[in-house]
């Protein structure tokens with residue numbers, strides 16, 4: 001089921017995201033569609049009309065400035081708090097049922113323990129409204145989901161992933177220390193403090209369903225479905241370890257821009273978990289209140305997952321976001337051309353991921369162990385200099401310096417013969433110029449009116465991308481790869497072309513290609529237009545008036561992408 005609210009959030013006029021062109025709207029629809037199911041619905045900075053901004057009378061001391069976001073339970077407004085002369089975020093319950101008593105008492109406790117120093121949002125105050133207590137918090141910038149959206153879910157650099165995981169490890173270690181389970185971790189409950197000046201300084205928000213360990217009674221339905229741990233899916237006893245599972249799911253998205261487990265139902269999520277990680281131990285399954293719903297007890301005295309026919313009474317096509325056969329396949333990724341230690345770093349990164357995504361909660365890594373894991377603590381040659389700086393200083397480094405350090409030598413899609421040999425990636429590896437915060441900064445100034453070509457030119461500082469359309473073509477050049485993602489493609493040989501034509505053989509590394517193919521499929525099946533209808537997100541583009549033109553345009557664009565970004569399929573080891 002497509003989450004309409006999530007889509008609204010994705011396509012609403014949020015800060016720094018100008019979706020004025022029809023193409024960029026559809027491109028983003030496609031990019032976000034990979035994360036569409038049950039990832040936590042959001043509306044960010046959805047509206048600033050005064051009637052919507054002020055759903056309740058705020059006390060006199062507050063002046064409403066804008067809407068910062070909206071979740072299932074609350075609307076968050078940016079306000080000027082006159083007595084302290086500071087902007088604050090005010091979370092207002094939407095209706096009577098959305099009682100904030102639990103959240104307020106949790107946040108009071110956190111304030112007392114100064115947990116804002118442990119990457120948890122700072123609670124400032126609260127006041128009574130018509131629907132319950134409004135919560136006054138420090139203002140944060142954008143959610144991790146919004147950030148990834150700005151980069152079209154491009155894989156992140158390992159060093160940036162490390163920074164976020166280390167901070168979340170700190171937050172969850174603090175919560176575990178006081179026996180609190182967050183129970184609602186998703187892409188929009190991690191917020192970046194300031195994505196322009198401190199792109200990877202993050203805080204954990206939303207304690208609406210947080211609970212103490214003693215309240216963790218078996219059978220509770222918690223966590224967004226795509227991030228739901230096996231113990232919650234199965235109705236087993238659970239603990240703080242459920243948050244580590246969700247953090248593992250987020251880490252997977254940061255690593256490769258895809259959902260680890262996808263599906264439209266709990267059964268499908270469970271099946272997706274089993275496909276990638278194997279079945280939980282029988283000992284775990286035997287404790288689940290829901291186990292019999294999903295599994296059969298066989299004659300050989302073991303649990304066996306029901307077939308989709310047994311479960312749904314019909315056959316079901318699998319919905320998968322990736323083609324990995326094991327998490328180890330992620331070790332083959334490379335993003336940084338000049339980072340000699342990337343392989344070693346990525347190995348450790350994936351080892352940590354595997355430790356977070358253990359199906360048995362007893363085996364799963366604890367926050368403290370995350371903080372002492374080699375991926376977090378080891379001095380890798382390439383980031384030795386960075387490690388000696390505090391993360392704050394690292395993030396405050398002047399933009400130009402960061403750019404020159406991070407950006408690999410000018411990537412290009414020029415004919416292979418003109419490529420310097422040192423720029424040619426090893427067989428089967430696609431180098432993706434990661435969407436760094438700096439790229440996004442550059443992009444933000446440009447908006448979607450800029451043509452695809454100049455967009456990329458300005459971003460990467462080199463001619464990396466050539467529009468498929470001649471300058472005479474009245475169709476605006478597409479703003480693909482808006483995040484500055486550049487793909488280095490090996491020359492298409494006859495053999496590779498054959499492989500490339502078999503979509504099922506497309507390797508993981510060609511995920512971006514694969515994604516574009518899936519959009520073509522989506523568009524062709526009319527799914528994209530139904531997403532627009534469901535979300536109402538295309539209203540402003542005027543695109544709904546010209547469905548045929550829109551469809552043709554997208555077909556042309558993606559057939560060009562298909563031909564141009566011929567995937568590099570590893571000859572032997574790429575996951576099918």
Ligand SMILES: Nc1ncnc2c1ncn2[C@@H]1O[C@H](COP(=O)(O)OP(=O)(O)OP(=O)(O)O)[C@@H](O)[C@H]1O
Pocket residue numbers: 040041042043044045068069070071072073074075076089091121137138139140141143184188189191205206207208
């Ligand atoms: N301190 C803050 N500063 C800026 N924006 C915020 C802040 N807190 C929340 N937001 C924005 O408001 C959105 C909703 O906030 P929050 O997650 O607390 O609401 P919720 O209704 O409890 O959500 P959920 O549906 O996950 O239960 C966030 O995703 C974010 O975009």
